[in-house]
Amino acid sequence: MSFARTACATIAALLFLAACEHSGTEGETPTVYRHAIDGMPASLDPAHAANIYSATLVVNLYDTLFRYRYLSRPYELTPNLARGMPDVSEDGHVWTIHLRDNARFADDPAFPGGRGRAVTAGDVVYSLGRHFNPSTRSQGAWLWRGKIAGLEDWMEAGADPDQPIAGLRAVDDRTLVIELTEPYPQLAHTLAMALAAVVPREAVEHYGREFGVRPVGSGPFQLEQLDESRAVLERNPHFDRGPLDLTAEGYDPQRHDQLGLQALDGKNYPFIDRLEIHFITEPTARWSSFIAGEVDNVMVPPEQSGRVLASTHPVSFQPDIERDYHTLAEPEAGFVLYGFNMANEAIGHHPDEEIDRANRALRCAMRQAFDWQERNDTFYQGLGQVFPGVIPPFLDAFDPTLDDRSTAHAPRQARRLLDAHDWSPETLPRLTYGLESSVHQRQMFEQFRARMAAAGIPNEQLRRRAFANFGDFSRAIAGGELDLFLIGWTMAWPDALYALQLFYGPNAAPGANSFNYSNPEFDRLFEHAARLDDSDERTALYRRLNEMVIDDCVHIGSLSRTRLHLWPRHVLMLPDREMLGGYFLRFVGIEAAP
Amino acid sequence: MTENPAIPVRDKPQPIPASGWIAPLIVLAYVIAAAGVWLGFWADGWGDITGDMWAAPSSDHWLGTNRLGQDILSRAVAATATAFEIGLLVAVASSVMGGLLGAVAGHYNGSRLDELILWLKGTIDAIPFYLFVVAIAFALQGHAMAMHLAMIVAFWTTTARIVRAETMRIGQTGFIQAARAGGSTPARIIVRHVLPNLVHVLLVQATLVFVAAIKAEVVLSFLGIGVQDSISWGLMLAEAGQDIMAGQYMNFMVASLALFGLVMAGSLLADHMQDRLDPRSRHRRTTSLTRRQHQP
Numbered sequence: 001m002s003f004a005r006t007a008c009a010t011i012a013a014l015l016f017l018a019a020c021e022h023s024g025t026e027g028e029t030p031t032v033y034r035h036a037i038d039g040m041p042a043s044l045d046p047a048h049a050a051n052i053y054s055a056t057l058v059v060n061l062y063d064t065l066f067r068y069r070y071l072s073r074p075y076e077l078t079p080n081l082a083r084g085m086p087d088v089s090e091d092g093h094v095w096t097i098h099l100r101d102n103a104r105f106a107d108d109p110a111f112p113g114g115r116g117r118a119v120t121a122g123d124v125v126y127s128l129g130r131h132f133n134p135s136t137r138s139q140g141a142w143l144w145r146g147k148i149a150g151l152e153d154w155m156e157a158g159a160d161p162d163q164p165i166a167g168l169r170a171v172d173d174r175t176l177v178i179e180l181t182e183p184y185p186q187l188a189h190t191l192a193m194a195l196a197a198v199v200p201r202e203a204v205e206h207y208g209r210e211f212g213v214r215p216v217g218s219g220p221f222q223l224e225q226l227d228e229s230r231a232v233l234e235r236n237p238h239f240d241r242g243p244l245d246l247t248a249e250g251y252d253p254q255r256h257d258q259l260g261l262q263a264l265d266g267k268n269y270p271f272i273d274r275l276e277i278h279f280i281t282e283p284t285a286r287w288s289s290f291i292a293g294e295v296d297n298v299m300v301p302p303e304q305s306g307r308v309l310a311s312t313h314p315v316s317f318q319p320d321i322e323r324d325y326h327t328l329a330e331p332e333a334g335f336v337l338y339g340f341n342m343a344n345e346a347i348g349h350h351p352d353e354e355i356d357r358a359n360r361a362l363r364c365a366m367r368q369a370f371d372w373q374e375r376n377d378t379f380y381q382g383l384g385q386v387f388p389g390v391i392p393p394f395l396d397a398f399d400p401t402l403d404d405r406s407t408a409h410a411p412r413q414a415r416r417l418l419d420a421h422d423w424s425p426e427t428l429p430r431l432t433y434g435l436e437s438s439v440h441q442r443q444m445f446e447q448f449r450a451r452m453a454a455a456g457i458p459n460e461q462l463r464r465r466a467f468a469n470f471g472d473f474s475r476a477i478a479g480g481e482l483d484l485f486l487i488g489w490t491m492a493w494p495d496a497l498y499a500l501q502l503f504y505g506p507n508a509a510p511g512a513n514s515f516n517y518s519n520p521e522f523d524r525l526f527e528h529a530a531r532l533d534d535s536d537e538r539t540a541l542y543r544r545l546n547e548m549v550i551d552d553c554v555h556i557g558s559l560s561r562t563r564l565h566l567w568p569r570h571v572l573m574l575p576d577r578e579m580l581g582g583y584f585l586r587f588v589g590i591e592a593a594p
Numbered sequence: 595m596t597e598n599p600a601i602p603v604r605d606k607p608q609p610i611p612a613s614g615w616i617a618p619l620i621v622l623a624y625v626i627a628a629a630g631v632w633l634g635f636w637a638d639g640w641g642d643i644t645g646d647m648w649a650a651p652s653s654d655h656w657l658g659t660n661r662l663g664q665d666i667l668s669r670a671v672a673a674t675a676t677a678f679e680i681g682l683l684v685a686v687a688s689s690v691m692g693g694l695l696g697a698v699a700g701h702y703n704g705s706r707l708d709e710l711i712l713w714l715k716g717t718i719d720a721i722p723f724y725l726f727v728v729a730i731a732f733a734l735q736g737h738a739m740a741m742h743l744a745m746i747v748a749f750w751t752t753t754a755r756i757v758r759a760e761t762m763r764i765g766q767t768g769f770i771q772a773a774r775a776g777g778s779t780p781a782r783i784i785v786r787h788v789l790p791n792l793v794h795v796l797l798v799q800a801t802l803v804f805v806a807a808i809k810a811e812v813v814l815s816f817l818g819i820g821v822q823d824s825i826s827w828g829l830m831l832a833e834a835g836q837d838i839m840a841g842q843y844m845n846f847m848v849a850s851l852a853l854f855g856l857v858m859a860g861s862l863l864a865d866h867m868q869d870r871l872d873p874r875s876r877h878r879r880t881t882s883l884t885r886r887q888h889q890p
Contacts, residue, residue: 284839303839378647378661437818439832447662450643459641464823 030273031590033571036286036295040228040279043212047131049194050139052490056582057231057277062197062217063103063119066188067583068494071261072250074394075333075494075580077188081119081198081218083174085188092183092533097176097191099124104238106222110206116238119198119218121170126161127198128168133159140195142511147187149179161201183531189493194582220270220586233275244269244587259326260572264589271572271589296571300564305381308564312382321566328565331385333578334490335392335499337557338370338448341483343508343516346429361421362428363553368417369455370448370556371409378447379440383562389546390489390499392560396534397496397542406550407557414455428461434482436473437466444486478510487514492579496542497530503549517554617862624674624856631675640664640672640825648842658844660833670848673827677808677856680821684745684807689800691746692753693792697784699754700761711758715751723748723810724817731819738822741814745807753799760795761788794871798864805860812853827853 041054049058059067063081079085081103087096105116128148131138132155144151150166157163167179180187190196203216215223220241221233246265264271278294280286283301290298300308308327310316315329340363342348347363350356372386388406391398418424433448435441442464449462465482467473476482491498505523507513525545532538549555565575572589576582630636645659652658657667699711718726726748731740764770765788773783789796814820815828827849834846 284835287839301839303836306840439818439836442818442829443662443833446641446664447643450641450662450664453642466818466822 032274033272033588034276034295035297036278036280038281044215045212046194046197046199047136047138052579055194055579058194058197059582060221060585061215061219061223063219064192064197065097066192068580070249070584070587071256071574077192093180095178099174101174102240103218105200105216105218106236108216110203110216120173121176123198123200124176125168125170126201129161129165143190147180147184149181185533186495193492221275231277235270235273243267259574264572270586275585297567297575299577302379302381305564325566325568330563331394332561332563333394333580335558335560336488337555338486339515339555341480341516343480344483347483349518358421360553361417362423365414365417367553367556368410368414370451372407372559376559380561385560387558389550390558391496391546395496397539399543411455418456425458428457430461430463431483432463432465434465434473434476434485436470437468477514480509490579500545515554522548614866617859617866620855620859621863627671628675628678631672637668637671640668657848660845666844666848669825669830670852672825676821676824676826680811681804681808683742684749685800685804687746688749688803689753689796692750693757693796696754696757697761697788700758701780701784703762715754719751727814728819741820745810749803756795757792760792764788764791798868801864801867805857809857
């Protein structure tokens with residue numbers, strides 16, 4: 001009897017303690033990080049995640065086979081959903097990828113019983129295959145078109161997910177085999193893109209057209225709320241990638257010591273309970289939200305850089321800014337450039353050789369007339385880096401010794417070149433300059449026009465055509481409606497081929513080659529380079545292709561901007577706005593208040 | 595002294611107060627500024643980059659420069675010409691359109707034609723103005739004259755409504771009855787007898803539309819759906835939004851004051867013209883003065 005009483009009392013005490021502990025957990029304030037970005041994603045379906053806004057969310061809601069190391073620069077691939085880096089056959093045609101066995105989709109009504117299941121190799125096959133199903137309207141099919149054996153045949157046969165794809169097979173739940181039609185060394189990079197994120201078939205079929213706003217993935221977070229002002233993501237309780245290994249992520253004490261990241265080393269991530277992503281398009285509003293403490297990060301608008309910077313060369317922040325915030329000045333993984341529409345015979349390619357030469361002279365003269373350094377000083381506080389060609393400085397293939405005359409401001413030479421080819425205000429073509437309707441874009445147009453006028457190209461020859469949004473602007477470029485346009489190109493993988501594809505003939509508009517550049521020799525060398533692994537030969541080819549683009553005066557450029565980031569001292573992270581770096585959000589930590 | 599309001603009384607010419615000269619003088623200054631631009635005397639290089647970024651006022655740039663190094667004074671003066679071009683075009687076109695349609699509706703009041711014009715006016719007035727401009731701009735694929743057309747179509751209705759009421763009133767007077775009895779055609783009655791008697795109404799209304807059109811142009815340009823290949827105070831204000839973040843206020847102040855000055859002067863001028871040209875207004879003013887004088 002005494003034993004029974006003691007046992008009852010013990011059980012009651014344990015239950016009480018358990019209840020106390022439970023209520024204590026519920027009472028804790030969840031750790032929240034509020035991230036601001038300058039646009040809203042149109043869809044959270046990975047098949048549509050072709051821009052920075054969608055990609056930032058998608059790579060944190062879903063898993064990709066590979067990702068980029070958190071802190072390494074230059075960017076380096078590392079396994080994510082995959083257990084290791086791929087095994088590639090000697091001829092480069094067969095890739096075998098083993099998946100980790102502890103990845104699970106988040107719980108969702110799409111699954112039987114509402115409980116998420118394990119991610120399998122079959123899910124990867126399904127996810128890549130659906131890009132080739134016309135009903136998906138994928139924006140990423142071009143990444144693998146003509147590269148994976150049997151994919152086109154499978155598509156022509158009706159893109160039935162129950163039918164096998166010859167070159168894309170799940171050998172078992174954990175093993176994926178990809179057979180390529182030709183070596184494709186960039187494949188691993190494509191598998192780190194948001195477009196390649198792994199989706200469960202059940203959810204795609206359950207939600208149908210709503211899948212774009214009802215994401216179901218195996219990433220570190222799951223979507224709790226989405227509206228026009230913000231997305232609220234909660235930690236996915238099934239996500240388990242073990243502890244953060246700072247050394248493996250590329251920790252460099254010299255660069256990262258001040259960020260407080262050491263406190264997170266060896267702990268399981270994600271470290272926050274809730275991630276809020278605020279969509280604030282106006283720079284002024286974003287800055288005000290940051291100053292008011294409504295969001296935890298800001299990319300400093302150029303107009304404010306004078307207030308936060310003590311000097312620009314070298315970049316240093318004001319002491320009060322350094323005291324109150326973490327700071328970072330980092331070059332973008334991309335660049336901006338002006339492009340000509342080479343399909344327009346008035347300024348681009350022309351079957352008559354003499355006219356073609358005159359057109360080239362006009363393009364080259366316009367390039368000499370423009371002043372990139374002025375653009376850099378006016379709009380980017382002089383922090384950007386002007387470079388010739390289209391291989392930006394953050395890439396290994398960048399050639400620091402390349403002749404930079406193509407980016408020099410030389411209005412007199414421009415005039416001489418125009419005169420030499422009999423270009424005069426009467427003979428110059430009237431060009432349509434396209435831009436997105438915004439104050440900055442309009443000012444950039446006025447600056448461009450003023451520089452052309454100074455070189456003898458009258459204002460009347462440049463007709464401005466504004467578009468309400470980026471989508472309309474892009475469609476006009478794709479439709480060949482514009483003769484001249486300013487675009488930004490964000491690298492989705494850290495390889496010069498991603499930039500050079502802008503000029504590859506088969507990619508002509510509506511593809512990535514918005515310039516409609518057509519040069520058989522360029523195409524031949526490009527195709528050869530695309531089959532090569534990283535080597536000196538490939539780097540030399542990349543540089544040769546870059547010079548061809550410069551010689552033909554296909555573009556005016558380029559400029560890589562420098563981003564200035566600020567975030568509060570209690571937030572432990574290394575922010576990254578690039579397509580390659582959207583993964584950083586899973587590693588954000590919040591330091592407990594003292 | 596008392597008056598019978600039914601008997602028109604010719605007022606003695608009232609002396610114009612000193613303040614009455616200020617508005618026309620200000621408007622005249624703006625006219626000279628705009629005319630100088632049209633004649634190519636000044637500000638034709640409003641888009642040129644002639645100075646450093648955000649340079650302070652100096653002998654080269656009296657009001658400093660903007661972010662691109664463009665002269666703010668040149669841009670403000672060139673924007674005056676833009677404002678006048680739009681204001682005048684919209685004022686004249688909407689007055690002609692509103693005057694004719696209003697007179698026709700008033701002359702044929704109660705007829706199907708009158709109903710049709712009233713329905714058209716009601717329909718246009720029911721559409722929010724800025725939405726209407728966007729719709730027309732979209733329909734015209736961003737044509738440079740889209741904003742002008744939208745304003746003319748939107749602004750004629752008020753003029754037409756006033757003219758219609760006045761035409762109906764005048765239609766009851768003896769000289770119109772006499773013209774009808776004399777066999778004048780409706781077109782002749784409208785052109786020879788009705789509209790000449792409504793010149794003061796049209797003039798005042800045109801002045802008000804002129805001011806309203808300039809304000810609308812500035813708002814639309816600020817929003818990015820206004821002038822396309824020119825400069826406007828609205829565009830300068832939009833640029834100033836970025837400048838202010840960087841602690842630069844000159845663009846904002848110059849464009850704001852230029853707009854304020856013209857709108858204020860235009861409104862005062864319209865009031866003044868109303869007082870001077872409208873006999874009933876003169877009568878109301880005289881009666882009001884008389885009543886005030888008679889109050890204990």
